Amino acid sequence: MSASAPHPLRPAPPPREVTAAALVRGLASAQRLIGPASLVLALALMVEVAVRSEGAAALGALVLWWSPAFVAAVVLALRPTVPTALLTVGVGLVAGTGFVATILQAYTPEQSRGLFLVEALAWALMFIGAVRPNAADGVLWVAVGLGAGTVALVAGHVIAGRPLALSPDRLVDAVIMAVAYAVIALGGRRRRDRVPELPDAALVSRRQHAAQRRERAAAALVHDTVLASLTLLERGESRLDDRVRQGIRRDLDAVAQASATSVGVVSAAPVEGSLAARLLAIVDDLRWSGLRVDLTGAEALATTSVVTDSAAEAVLAAMTAALENVRHHSGVDRVEVTVGRTARALTVLVVDGGTGFDSDAVPTDRLGLRESIHGRLSRVGGTARVWSNESGTTVMLTVPIEATAEGPP
Structure with missing residues (x-):
């Protein structure tokens, strides 16, 4: 040739x-x-x-x-x-x-x-x-x-x-x-x-695409915070005590202070503490709600912030959404969370032995799997994979480790 x-x-x-x-x-x-x-x-x-x-x-x-x-x-x-x-x-x-x-x-x-x-x-x-x-x-x-x-x-x-x-x-x-x-x-x-000039049409298309990504990210944020708490109250799975009130108030503050980034990720108000500390706080909150979480590998995050802020928010929020799905739909009260790290990626595994589901049969208007997990990670360059059958469900969440954010291996 x-x-x-x-x-x-x-x-x-x-x-x-x-x-x-x-x-x-x-x-x-x-x-x-x-x-x-x-x-x-x-x-x-x-x-x-x-x-x-x-x-x-x-x-x-x-x-x-x-x-x-x-x-x-x-x-x-x-x-x-x-x-x-x-x-x-x-x-x-x-x-x-x-x-x-x-x-x-x-x-x-x-x-x-x-x-x-x-x-x-x-x-x-x-x-x-x-x-x-x-x-x-x-x-x-x-x-x-x-x-x-x-x-x-x-x-x-x-x-x-x-x-x-x-x-x-x-x-x-x-x-x-x-x-x-x-x-x-x-x-x-x-x-x-x-017809519009081609550069103008391309600019309009990029802006519309970015707006759609922000809308989907905002919907996922509301789904995982305020909407999740209100759903629990509506189903009678929780009582409106002081801790629930504080959680709802915290969710409302997070939504009110959220901001859109250049890649279409809606970030909530900044959370203080290392990635490991924030992960442990999420696990503790879920344990209080009655879900037993067996956590391993968190020590890999203790010494450094290994991913960018956007990726950290995305993987923590996706992990929380996966754990909430276990609590609401799996029929079990125990789940395993394993954190792993390579030179290029951070991976979080969420594994339960409850009732599985067919991911292809999930309606397209449901935000939990499509936006709260897959959409969140894809917007920061990460991936999510889900395996589910009658023996349980495994969710693998992966985000890249940036060279500027990478610490000692």
């Missing part, structure tokens, strides 16, 4: 959209090439006229006026900026005036091939082209070039003492170029009215 051939498994890139700005740049580049080319043609005609009329002295003077105009046109073609465009207009105005005065004094209209050679420098001035990527700029410079060339022609005729004679061809060419820019502008406006 040649180096230039596309990879068989890699889709071909989509065709690049031709925008109005690209069309303006293409038209302007073509104009800036026509300008120097027309001046080269004028030089050839000047030599021919000089040979036929035996006017070598006049040819030298004409070349002196032609040269700066040609150099300015080449510079503009290489560096199309506002300063070089203004330089081209200024040089063309002065050089065009001297060129017209010289050729009118040296040759008769019959010798100079009519008005084409007389107006050569003035005609080339119209091909400045747009120096900014919009059609209005192209029309502006066409008008400026037409005006500057006309001034040079009038001034040259006055200096030479000849009656003014102007060709309509320059005006026709200027109108054609202005219409070309207007057609590009009209086409671009119709396209923008029909």
